[in-house]
Amino acid sequence: MTAAPAPASATADSLATQKTYHLDYADWDPADPASASSRRFIASLQEAMVGHGFFYLFNSPLSHGPRREGMYDVVSRFFALPLEARQRITIDRSPHFRGYTAFGDETTQNRQDLRDQVDFGPHAPEPLPRTRDEIEGRAEKTNWKNLIGPNQYVPDDEVPGFERTVRQWFHEASRVSEGLTEAVECALGVERGRLGSYIKGKDHDEGRYQYARMKIIRYPPGQQVDGVQRDAHSRQGVGAHKDSGWLTLLSTSPVDGLEVQDLHGRWINVPYLAGSIVVNFGQQFENLSHGLIQSATHRVISNPSSVAPRYSVAWFSFPALDTVFARPLADDEIGDDIKRHYERLRGGWDVVSDVEKGDLFAKFGEEFGEVAWKGLVRSHQGVVRRWYPHLVVQS
Ligand SMILES: O=C(O)CCC(=O)C(=O)O
Numbered sequence: 587m588t589a590a591p592a593p594a595s596a597t598a599d600s601l602a603t604q605k606t607y608h609l610d611y612a613d614w615d616p617a618d619p620a621s622a623s624s625r626r627f628i629a630s631l632q633e634a635m636v637g638h639g640f641f642y643l644f645n646s647p648l649s650h651g652p653r654r655e656g657m658y659d660v661v662s663r664f665f666a667l668p669l670e671a672r673q674r675i676t677i678d679r680s681p682h683f684r685g686y687t688a689f690g691d692e693t694t695q696n697r698q699d700l701r702d703q704v705d706f707g708p709h710a711p712e713p714l715p716r717t718r719d720e721i722e723g724r725a726e727k728t729n730w731k732n733l734i735g736p737n738q739y740v741p742d743d744e745v746p747g748f749e750r751t752v753r754q755w756f757h758e759a760s761r762v763s764e765g766l767t768e769a770v771e772c773a774l775g776v777e778r779g780r781l782g783s784y785i786k787g788k789d790h791d792e793g794r795y796q797y798a799r800m801k802i803i804r805y806p807p808g809q810q811v812d813g814v815q816r817d818a819h820s821r822q823g824v825g826a827h828k829d830s831g832w833l834t835l836l837s838t839s840p841v842d843g844l845e846v847q848d849l850h851g852r853w854i855n856v857p858y859l860a861g862s863i864v865v866n867f868g869q870q871f872e873n874l875s876h877g878l879i880q881s882a883t884h885r886v887i888s889n890p891s892s893v894a895p896r897y898s899v900a901w902f903s904f905p906a907l908d909t910v911f912a913r914p915l916a917d918d919e920i921g922d923d924i925k926r927h928y929e930r931l932r933g934g935w936d937v938v939s940d941v942e943k944g945d946l947f948a949k950f951g952e953e954f955g956e957v958a959w960k961g962l963v964r965s966h967q968g969v970v971r972r973w974y975p976h977l978v979v980q981s
């Protein structure tokens with residue numbers, strides 16, 4: 587592979603002005619993929635898949651209306667709570683990596699992220715029963731079973747509707763992710779259900795290992811946040827990364843900061859557009875499709891002198907934890923249509939990215955839970971020290 591050719595012109599530096607990346611979810615009808623509007627949706631999706639791998643989705647149930655307003659009401663009330671109340675649901679209390687991470691406690695590419703957030707997973711009232719060897723860390727290959735367990739919520743008298751709003755968002759987002767996965771199957775030209783089976787998992791009747799994560803996030807302005815001095819030389823809200831999973835559905839407040847790397851490695855803005863969410867492909871799509879589908883490198887710039895905090899709600903679907911990718915999609919499983927898009931846009935050269943290729947690819951033949959586990963262990967060393975001291979990395 588050679589390097590990318592020089593861009594034809596200094597194109598717009600914002601995804602908002604690139605209409606190819608504006609998709610209308612109302613166009614997509616999984617029951618009638620051959621209709622004119624479904625075909626229009628699939629054609630745009632194909633462009634986004636082989637292009638930036640990042641697109642605006644209008645008219646999804648998360649894009650606008652009372653659900654979005656209710657969520658941002660909960661988000662702003664939660665982050666307005668005193669630190670002590672937020673800390674009552676600290677992620678360090680949860681062996682399942684669920685809960686609040688304070689400002690500056692998370693890292694990306696070994697650098698502090700200037701944000702605070704709450705992590706959630708699928709609702710599960712109880713942790714999974716595990717064997718003694720699993721609990722004591724001798725059964726290394728099943729560490730990922732620890733990812734299943736209860737969430738932590740603040741009570742309704744502190745933030746009215748906190749748990750209900752998060753659970754409803756989770757439910758709607760799962761449906762959108764399933765609908766989009768069906769659209770990706772059409773866009774790739776693979777058999778219906780071929781990719782959906784990965785998110786259902788082997789144990790699909792019970793759905794015990796189906797998996798997704800959600801975060802409510804704040805990027806606060808100011809030199810001091812919750813008594814923590816901000817690194818004056820850093821603007822890293824979250825550092826350059828590719829999401830590790832399947833599909834990310836990202837809702838943001840109107841404050842700027844999100845950026846995506848285009849195919850030539852230039853950073854472009856992804857401002858909030860009313861009535862939309864942003865969707866991007868996780869690394870497992872890139873993995874399965876041999877790089878045909880682009881998992882976009884993105885980051886958030888945090889501005890210390892911004893007048894308002896930036897909020898976002900990120901929902902990440904994953905293959906089920908017990909999913910095993912036997913092999914990448916074979917060339918003859920993939921349709922000609924998407925290959926033509928690929929040749930035209932990217933044929934013969936490598937995408938430029940600040941993230942190492944294959945950073946969090948699931949290994950073929952291994953359960954997906956292994957990768958999900960690795961990603962969380964890397965970001966949340968506080969949880970590892972408290973619950974899994976035998977895994978602490980000595981530096
Ligand atoms: O907050 C955002 O807008 C993006 C967050 C993000 O990319 C992530 O947490 O993976």
Ligand SMILES: [Fe+2]
Pocket residue numbers: 827828829884
């Ligand atoms: Fe991300």
